[in-house]
Amino acid sequence: MPETTPPRYDVIAIGNAVVDVIASCEEVLITELQLNRGGMTLIDEARADELYEAMPPAREVSGGSAANTLAGLATLGLQCAFIGQVADDQLGKVFRHDMRATGIDFDTPGRDGEPATGRVLIFVTPDGERTMNTFLGAGQFLPAAALDEDLIASGAILYLEGYLWDPEEPRRAMRRAIEVARDAGRKIAFTASESFVIDRHGDDFRAMIEDGVIDILFVNESELATLTGEDDFETGLAAVAGKVPVLVATRSEKGAVAIAHGERAEVAAVPVIKVVDTTGAGDQFAAGFLSGYAKGEPLTRCLKRGAICASEVISHYGPRPEADMLKLMEERL
């Protein structure tokens, strides 16, 4: 496909296809269950059963980092498609429904048999912090063969989730997707997702950064430190900024910084009345930022969009927007 073909989609994402199982809980349960407070831990099915057994009553909502970002983008009016692996089961149907009902094209066929559709057991403590325990399930078997390469070539931005770099098959699929997108002259956006992923695959990520494969990189403060080996935030920024055209670093309540083509911009966090559940904060920040970036808006405005989206999603349970986001943007931007 020649570079000049206009893209049919604004953003195409490859990511985990999981259902979040969200319960609020007391602080003591985090200790009792020996959870990695505030982080994301990969668990097997036996541990998932054990944790679910100990979990308070929960609500189920579709999740997955990149899928959440797409949901945010679609809510803001962007054309999006998703690639990810569910099983052919009830939770897989729930995930697919929620994607499509948000206006996102999602046609990766469900996978027969075991394992089941992935799920993330999320314990939300009274401070709103989420502690995630992920059983990847069918998601870890997303094969390169499941990629619709014409689809990938038709999106202006290919958005990839670091979490999915961990299992082997999806990693191979994402490497192939990057080739396809680059051959079509598209941009590659990448979210580092979590420090433990960088611990395990940092060499891959650093090589992609050095090779100029990543056009837009999303990290948070601790991921930046893990990626660069620099504990100081500014030193970490400086170590990466020249190597990716657009670097976005989020810092929770301290706001966010972006450095693009030598220009630097910062934004404060948008205050919220009560932090209910931080699940999806980073995902929705990315959605807000990309929604502006896709339209060629100034860097500060892209960051502001990110901060607004993050503030909405931490005000309620669940990782996807519930407000009328276009209206919210009109009011707050």
Added chain:
Amino acid sequence: MPETTPPRYDVIAIGNAVVDVIASCEEVLITELQLNRGGMTLIDEARADELYEAMPPAREVSGGSAANTLAGLATLGLQCAFIGQVADDQLGKVFRHDMRATGIDFDTPGRDGEPATGRVLIFVTPDGERTMNTFLGAGQFLPAAALDEDLIASGAILYLEGYLWDPEEPRRAMRRAIEVARDAGRKIAFTASESFVIDRHGDDFRAMIEDGVIDILFVNESELATLTGEDDFETGLAAVAGKVPVLVATRSEKGAVAIAHGERAEVAAVPVIKVVDTTGAGDQFAAGFLSGYAKGEPLTRCLKRGAICASEVISHYGPRPEADMLKLMEERL
């Protein structure tokens, strides 16, 4: 079992075992899909698929009228057990988890094969009104053989849900459960659930009332009218009040009335800042009322408890309490 055996449980309920699928939607969708606004409609699987296809992104939470009431009671510290039929599938596991995690004993085995666990597609309009569409699924096959009769005899109150009177097998099971409970000297509480159920089974209900089988009857205004054929609320009350030891009639924002052994009490609705989702309002009113009744509290206080529980549940999505209800009672009672 002799009447003098002290009960092991405060309340045992038989009801629908369903998962609620809740989406907020615009008013126009209710018209487009030809839904019965504000009501509950029984649907088959084909219609459930059709409505789900048209439904906005949703959240899944365990529901079922009597199950919701038990969840309220358990949250208020009462000992409860549930009898209901799920399938042996993912949604069935979700339902069972949420009951047990609320502290409710629930041991009815899951049913193999089709149909799946029941689900209720709930469309919530901007005014907070819920429109329910129920695919009963496995629930309609609860057999009398699944009843643990020792369990039923061990509960001070047997709570039955009118919705489940409609399918034949559960109706037969509930008739048997009533015999068992009465032989053990227990009380029978019954919620009429919905006018359409009374349209279809009003003769059964009126016969049970005449025969003195029902000790505590919960109705709302329109159910009372359908049950008695009296459009005037006071005339309707008068027609039933002498025939059941305790009659509780709820009137949404107009509060509620109870008449017990000739004594009459009333309560105003507890105001809420914003009605988010009325799902579960009646169920939680019943929970609040019964939590007081089980302790022998004065009638007005029982009603007040009901109003507090109803006000909590309509302030958020989902049919079960999310607040610390014991603390809320302390503050507001």
